[in-house]
Amino acid sequence: MNASTSSNKSAGRGRRASKPAVYEASPEELLKFYRDMLLVRRFEEKAGQMYGMGLIGGFCHLYIGQEAVCVGVQSALKDGDAVITGYREHGHMMAAGCDPKGVMAELTGRSGGCSRGKGGSMHMFDPAKGFYGGHGIVGAQVSLGTGLAFAAKYKKTDNVAVAYFGDGAANQGQVYESFNMARLWNLPVIYLIENNQYAMGTSVARASSEIELYRRGESFKIPGKQVDGMNVLAVRAAMDEAVAHCRAGKGPMILEMKTYRYRGHSMSDPAKYRTKDEVQKMRAERDPIEQLRELLLDGGHTDEAALKEMDKEVKALVADAAAFATESPEPDAAELYTDVLA
Amino acid sequence: MKQMTIPQAVAEALHQVMAADPAVFLIGEDLAMGGVFGAAKGLKERFGPARVVDTPISETSFLGLGIGAAMSGMKPVVEIMFCDFLGVCFDQLMNQAAKMRFLSGGTVSLPLVIRTTMGAGDGSGAMHSQSNYGLAASVAGLRVACPSNSADAAGLLKTALEGPDPVVIFEHKGLFDVETPADPELPPVPFGKARTLRQGADVTLVAIAAMVPVALAAADHLAKRGIGVEVIDPVTINPLDREAILASVAKTGRFAVLDEGAAFAGVADALVSLVVREAFRSLKAAPAAITPPHTPVPYAPALEAAWLPDAARVEAAILKMMEDV
Ligand SMILES: Cc1ncc(C[n+]2csc(CCOP(=O)(O)OP(=O)(O)O)c2C)c(N)n1
Ligand SMILES: [Mg+2]
Numbered sequence: 001m002n003a004s005t006s007s008n009k010s011a012g013r014g015r016r017a018s019k020p021a022v023y024e025a026s027p028e029e030l031l032k033f034y035r036d037m038l039l040v041r042r043f044e045e046k047a048g049q050m051y052g053m054g055l056i057g058g059f060c061h062l063y064i065g066q067e068a069v070c071v072g073v074q075s076a077l078k079d080g081d082a083v084i085t086g087y088r089e090h091g092h093m094m095a096a097g098c099d100p101k102g103v104m105a106e107l108t109g110r111s112g113g114c115s116r117g118k119g120g121s122m123h124m125f126d127p128a129k130g131f132y133g134g135h136g137i138v139g140a141q142v143s144l145g146t147g148l149a150f151a152a153k154y155k156k157t158d159n160v161a162v163a164y165f166g167d168g169a170a171n172q173g174q175v176y177e178s179f180n181m182a183r184l185w186n187l188p189v190i191y192l193i194e195n196n197q198y199a200m201g202t203s204v205a206r207a208s209s210e211i212e213l214y215r216r217g218e219s220f221k222i223p224g225k226q227v228d229g230m231n232v233l234a235v236r237a238a239m240d241e242a243v244a245h246c247r248a249g250k251g252p253m254i255l256e257m258k259t260y261r262y263r264g265h266s267m268s269d270p271a272k273y274r275t276k277d278e279v280q281k282m283r284a285e286r287d288p289i290e291q292l293r294e295l296l297l298d299g300g301h302t303d304e305a306a307l308k309e310m311d312k313e314v315k316a317l318v319a320d321a322a323a324f325a326t327e328s329p330e331p332d333a334a335e336l337y338t339d340v341l342a
Numbered sequence: 343m344k345q346m347t348i349p350q351a352v353a354e355a356l357h358q359v360m361a362a363d364p365a366v367f368l369i370g371e372d373l374a375m376g377g378v379f380g381a382a383k384g385l386k387e388r389f390g391p392a393r394v395v396d397t398p399i400s401e402t403s404f405l406g407l408g409i410g411a412a413m414s415g416m417k418p419v420v421e422i423m424f425c426d427f428l429g430v431c432f433d434q435l436m437n438q439a440a441k442m443r444f445l446s447g448g449t450v451s452l453p454l455v456i457r458t459t460m461g462a463g464d465g466s467g468a469m470h471s472q473s474n475y476g477l478a479a480s481v482a483g484l485r486v487a488c489p490s491n492s493a494d495a496a497g498l499l500k501t502a503l504e505g506p507d508p509v510v511i512f513e514h515k516g517l518f519d520v521e522t523p524a525d526p527e528l529p530p531v532p533f534g535k536a537r538t539l540r541q542g543a544d545v546t547l548v549a550i551a552a553m554v555p556v557a558l559a560a561a562d563h564l565a566k567r568g569i570g571v572e573v574i575d576p577v578t579i580n581p582l583d584r585e586a587i588l589a590s591v592a593k594t595g596r597f598a599v600l601d602e603g604a605a606f607a608g609v610a611d612a613l614v615s616l617v618v619r620e621a622f623r624s625l626k627a628a629p630a631a632i633t634p635p636h637t638p639v640p641y642a643p644a645l646e647a648a649w650l651p652d653a654a655r656v657e658a659a660i661l662k663m664m665e666d667v
Contacts, residue, residue, distance in 0.1 A: 057464070057465030057643060058464060058465030058466045058467055058470075058641065059465075059466055059467065059470065106641075109465070109641050109642030109643055109644070109645070110642070113642075115641075117640070117641060117642030117644075117645060118468075118638075118640045118641055118642065118645065119467065119468070119641055120465065120466075120467040120641025120642075121467070121641075122467050122469065122470075123467055123468060123469070123641070135469075136426075136467060136468070136469030136470060137426070137427065137429065137430065137469055138399050139399065139430075140430075168398070168399045169399060171398030171399050171400045172399055172400060172430070173400060173402050173403060199398075199399060200371070200372050200378070201372045201374075201375045202371070202372060202396060202398075206396065207396075207397075207398040207399070208398065272375070273375065330642060330643075330644035330645075331640075331642050331644060331645055333644070333645065333648045335640075335645060336635055336637055336640060336645055336648055336649060337635060337637060340636075340637045340638070
């Protein structure tokens with residue numbers, strides 16, 4: 001379960017197991033990582049509360065616990081790079097700089113939502129920010145992400161695409177069809193596996209013959225790396241390598257982020273397939289925000305008071321988003337017929 | 343009679359058939375925990391992991407695997423969690439399952455059952471709310487069932503497992519919390535036998551799955567205004583009980599269909615076409631197809647409520663038809 005234990009184990013097996021590289025961040029960068037992760041967490045906590053209050057309906061998949069992944073990944077990207085993921089996407093959107101108001105109002109199904117209330121929690125887009133969704137069918141985004149990379153290469157840019165998917169999605173056939181084409185044509189795509197150990201109620205070991213998911217590209221000649229996804233600096237370091245690989249025209253790369261979701265699969269999941277202890281242990285020992293907080297304080301880069309102030313400011317931002325999402329009017333019934341075709 | 347929900351009745355029927363027939367096995371995602379809607383409750387504990395097979399998220403291949411197993415005489419019950427995910431494995435459905443008997447000149451039987459869920463109304467969004475039984479029904483070589491209550495859900499499953507053909511059963515999520523009476527033995531329910539749920543002299547109203555209670559409510563209201571609505575639940579879409587529908591139209595002279603499926607080229611259109619072609623001379627008014635608009639299912643509660651047909655829309659359509667002399 002523990003990310004570092006697993007990478008030790010894999011180090012003995014795979015040729016490409018990661019050295020525990022970490023990004024050397026400036027104090028400013030460290031603080032930005034911290035703030036970005038905090039925003040994701042506070043946003044998700046608020047979404048959870050609003051779901052409880054009946055303001056959000058249907059499916060709502062929270063990202064709490066996995067913040068280091070989307071924040072570390074996004075920090076390595078530049079303008080024109082593309083990101084695509086599944087339905088657990090609120091965090092990726094915060095990291096991509098999408099407006100929290102638009103995201104929260106999409107969750108409440110209001111006209112101010114980034115999909116004008118039509119998409120809901122699982123289907124949100126912000127192409128202006130390089131965020132291409134938000135997809136409800138497990139695995140579908142992997143082919144789409146491959147297409148985003150195809151376009152980047154076709155247009156002769158040095159941009160990359162990041163196609164995020166889960167440990168569960170890693171068992172969809174189209175993932176492997178994509179791997180093959182991406183390597184065949186050396187497309188600049190980073191296949192970013194968020195291995196949070198579970199696909200709904202199914203643990204990786206119960207669903208995968210090869211549980212070291214970073215090795216899934218070997219027969220396609222795609223290099224892969226396993227990364228401590230609870231450590232934002234490790235995520236960033238691995239991304240720097242993968243991005244350089246892609247921009248240099250060497251084709252795709254796989255990064256397996258070992259991470260963990262604290263909440264149930266969606267709001268309606270009582271999570272009986274794992275023990276409370278398992279979750280508790282992860283929170284206590286490996287929490288990405290706590291780890292960075294200690295680093296910041298131990299390094300003397302900030303103090304408790306400043307972090308508290310930052311938390312207040314982030315909470316205010318999220319409260320604004322929640323207020324907007326509650327006050328934004330419901331979409332007009334005529335909206336049903338718009339945007340079906342251009 | 344026992345009050346049961348659809349998932350309870352399905353689970354109970356599966357207990358019965360699995361105990362009686364060792365060729366029956368279950369395969370799908372998250373079944374060991376009892377299935378996400380509870381339709382596999384207690385099966386893993388009782389029959390073990392060899393017969394209740396939890397899969398990776400690999401719909402194309404586990405449906406294909408089910409088809410392969412059925413070719414050699416097994417009776418797989420394949421669960422596709424939401425019918426929207428049929429998109430992932432539609433080739434296996436449309437090209438492999440549906441054409442096997444035909445292409446083998448009848449030498450290969452396919453006693454395969456696909457259970458899936460459908461329906462809007464719970465804010466699940468455009469990829470977890472569709473009702474695409476019309477898509478399956480448009481493929482020759484598939485049987486398609488749409489139960490509207492627990493007894494039918496269980497009974498159709500049993501009939502499907504007794505037969506030699508691939509059957510897709512679409513269970514509507516919007517009905518999962520509703521208890522309906524069922525004979526505890528859960529007797530098989532025949533395919534192609536529509537059920538007339540309410541007699542009426544003025545309009546024939548065919549309603550499918552979760553639209554059945556909507557149709558009954560509308561019929562109640564209209565009865566107070568002196569309009570007799572005959573409500574028919576077709577139970578299966580293929581085979582379709584054409585005779586029951588046409589006999590009713592011959593009596594009432596008016597026809598409406600209430601269908602949560604596609605507004606265009608779906609089951610509603612098919613039924614209107616049937617009635618126009620076969621009962622043209624009995625019609626006193628143009629038939630009505632009451633469906634959602636031809637758009638994806640919206641998430642916003644306000645839009646989703648406007649998207650789903652309700653009793654008021656049915657009443658308006660029927661009142662208009664009554665004026666149309
Ligand atoms: C094609 C398809 N099959 C099944 C589902 C139902 N489903 C939604 S999420 C999920 C689990 C996915 O797990 P994983 O890829 O590990 O991502 P995580 O939820 O852990 O982020 C399943 C089975 C779906 N949405 N689409
Ligand atoms: Mg997962």
